[in-house]
Structures are given as structure tokens and as C-alpha cells.
Amino acid sequence: MSALRRKFGDDYQVVTTSSSGSGFHQQQASAHKKKRQRFVDKNGRCNVQHGNLGSETSRYLSDLFTTLVDLKWRWNLFIFILTYTVAWLFMASMWWVIAYMRGDLNKAHDEKYTPCVANVYNFPSAFLFFIETEATIGYGYRYITDKCPEGIILFLFQSILGSIVDAFLIGCMFIKMSQPKKRAETLMFSEHAAISMRDGKLTLMFRVGNLRNSHMVSAQIRCKLLKSRQTPEGEFLPLDQLELDVGFSTGADQLFLVSPLTICHVIDSKSPFYDLSQRSMQTEQFEIVVILEGIVETTGE
Known part of the structure; x- marks a missing residue:
């Protein structure tokens, strides 16, 4: 606990971030605060619209089948x-x-x-x-x-x-x-992600589970942190993507999803959250996108 107090201050408490589907948002600092626009919706749809394409729209017709x-x-x-x-x-x-x-x-x-x-x-x-x-x-x-x-x-x-x-x-x-998009409806994520101690390390955790009896073959999970930042050269990156380590080095990102699993990201010196306090995490604008990939056992999709 002393280590946590040095890290987050005397007013330390478990910090939660709201999440659902394939994306997560940090908890709002105030209930009256305006809801932030999500980069990825709770159903996994990306809120990206392509504009000013000009003559590039003809490229959609060149691949008419996919269109x-x-x-x-x-x-x-x-x-x-x-x-x-x-x-x-x-x-x-x-x-x-x-x-x-x-x-x-x-x-x-x-x-x-x-x-x-x-x-x-x-x-x-x-x-x-x-x-x-x-x-x-x-x-x-x-x-x-x-x-x-x-x-x-x-x-x-x-x-x-x-x-x-x-x-x-x-x-x-x-x-x-036959697209496997509807299969994602039976892959459930925890309503909140939590930051707490686990195995003596400060850890960001959330859970994922499979509701169907059919397994997900070769299931793999990845986490991306979307956050704007400015480089030392002065360049502003509005949607910079940083990889969150959820066990890539140890193989923990390869899931055997027969029962609900807890996905952990250790907040160490290599983590993007290492320099954030509890108060700054509540006010900082960022989004964690969780990508779960796998093969549907019944269809091979």
C-alpha cells in the first residue's frame, strides 16, 4: 500500500474505466460532464467517416464485390x-x-x-x-x-x-x-476495467468470456491505447496508437476461452500509464480498444 500511496497519493482508490464490446473509455470525472465521443462504439463499429475523397471514390467500383x-x-x-x-x-x-x-x-x-x-x-x-x-x-x-x-x-x-x-x-x-460479426454478440466484456494490485504489481484488468459452447480457435487478444500526443519536434498526432502489453512476451495473449478470463496489463516503466496519477487518469482523454481475434469453430470464419 505504501508503494501505491507514493504512486497515486494518499487519496488512492481503485480506478475503474467503463468498457463494453471492443473498446473502453476512462470513467467520467463528473456525472454531469458531457459524454465524450468514442473512437470505437460498444458494438465494435469505428466512428470514422472518409471525406474529401474526390476521384478516389472510383476505387470502390474497382472492387465492386467487396463494396x-x-x-x-x-x-x-x-x-x-x-x-x-x-x-x-x-x-x-x-x-x-x-x-x-x-x-x-x-x-x-x-x-x-x-x-x-x-x-x-x-x-x-x-x-x-x-x-x-x-x-x-x-x-x-x-x-x-x-x-x-x-x-x-x-x-x-x-x-x-x-x-x-x-x-x-x-x-x-x-x-x-456468413460473416462472423454476429458471433461477437456472444463474446462478453466486463462492464468496467479496474486498476488494482495483483501478484504485487499494479495492474489494469478486465474480463472477457464466451457465452457459446463452440470454442474460439487460436483466440488472441490485443490492446491499443488511442491518445493524442505531441512529439518533441512539435508534430501533433491526434490519434496516436500505442500497444498495451497484455502478455505478448509470455504468451498470455493466446487465449483458451472456455471460461471467463481476466486480461491483465502490468503498469510498469514501459506502460503508457506509468506517469499518470489517479486524478490525471480521470481527466486525461484516451481510449483503450481491445481486439479479440479468433476462428469460429463451427464455420471456420
Whole structure:
């Protein structure tokens, strides 16, 4: 206790920092003090908005697949429905144009005439033929004949285009549904982090636990301290990132997360908190971001 008094003063008490999810904030010095803006929300979302990109926005289109995966669900569903609707209407229009150019629409009921597609006499019937072909339903009432080479070419183009659209959109939806973000909902962090003595050393501690029975394979935890600072040369760094040692040298950062574990950071001469007192820690503006990485056992994600 004497060591603690020399470190924090006679008014020493356990200092807590509020935390949840993947980030932590220091406890507010006053209940009436305005809540500080978090760099990382409690759900793990980073409060970073990219601005003044200019022509750099074209880079998002060069990686269109990843851009679609990163979109919100409502935009994904909108693009999914819009793409299929436009593709279906376009291909149905192509079949209708072929029937119109060949005069099949006026001779649809002539039994002696061989049309390009049997029983296609207007746009709705052309649309139904396309859906039957694209979805491989094959009712048999409408079918393509061998007297229409342009129809055969269009049929091949339709098959290739349909395969590309299905692979792109269905693959995008599958990747988005299989993302392990929801798995983080069952990884719980303690409501507060505490500074206290442990094994004779002043230690910053918090707990993490797994609510599911399925294990996290190769789980590893890291801590980043986000704090603005000014270099000796006068350069101001608004979001300087410092690594907090939570057992990297001893292997304690490799977690076997079958039961709740206490993560410890020893406040020694190498720690960024070494020169902070209790009072300065309550007023200092910083944020601790905890990153838990691992492989979901059930999905391999």
C-alpha cells in the first residue's frame, strides 16, 4: 500500500474505466460532464467517416464485390432485387423483339407456321418463356424451335449472363450472411476495467468470456491505447496508437476461452500509464480498444 500511496497519493482508490464490446473509455470525472465521443462504439463499429475523397471514390467500383458485401442489408436487398428485375425485363424484351421482327406475333395461331418460340404472341408470354428457361422450370408449352438461329444465339447469351449474375449476387449474399460479426454478440466484456494490485504489481484488468459452447480457435487478444500526443519536434498526432502489453512476451495473449478470463496489463516503466496519477487518469482523454481475434469453430470464419 505504501508503494501505491507514493504512486497515486494518499487519496488512492481503485480506478475503474467503463468498457463494453471492443473498446473502453476512462470513467467520467463528473456525472454531469458531457459524454465524450468514442473512437470505437460498444458494438465494435469505428466512428470514422472518409471525406474529401474526390476521384478516389472510383476505387470502390474497382472492387465492386467487396463494396457490395460492405453495404448495409437494405442496400444489398435493393441491388439484388433491382439487378434481377432489370436483367429479366431486358432478356424478355429481347425475346419479344425477335418474335416481333420475325412476324411471329401475327402468326401465333397459324398451325402451319413455325415460329422462333412456340406460343409466344405478346410480351407477357415472352417474359414467361424467359422465366421458364432461366429458372429451368420447363413447363413444355413454350419452347424454342430449330428454325431460329438468332434465338439459339440469344439462348446461349442468356445462359451465360444468368450464370454470371447468379454467381455474383448469390455469392455476395452468401458471404454477407456468413460473416462472423454476429458471433461477437456472444463474446462478453466486463462492464468496467479496474486498476488494482495483483501478484504485487499494479495492474489494469478486465474480463472477457464466451457465452457459446463452440470454442474460439487460436483466440488472441490485443490492446491499443488511442491518445493524442505531441512529439518533441512539435508534430501533433491526434490519434496516436500505442500497444498495451497484455502478455505478448509470455504468451498470455493466446487465449483458451472456455471460461471467463481476466486480461491483465502490468503498469510498469514501459506502460503508457506509468506517469499518470489517479486524478490525471480521470481527466486525461484516451481510449483503450481491445481486439479479440479468433476462428469460429463451427464455420471456420
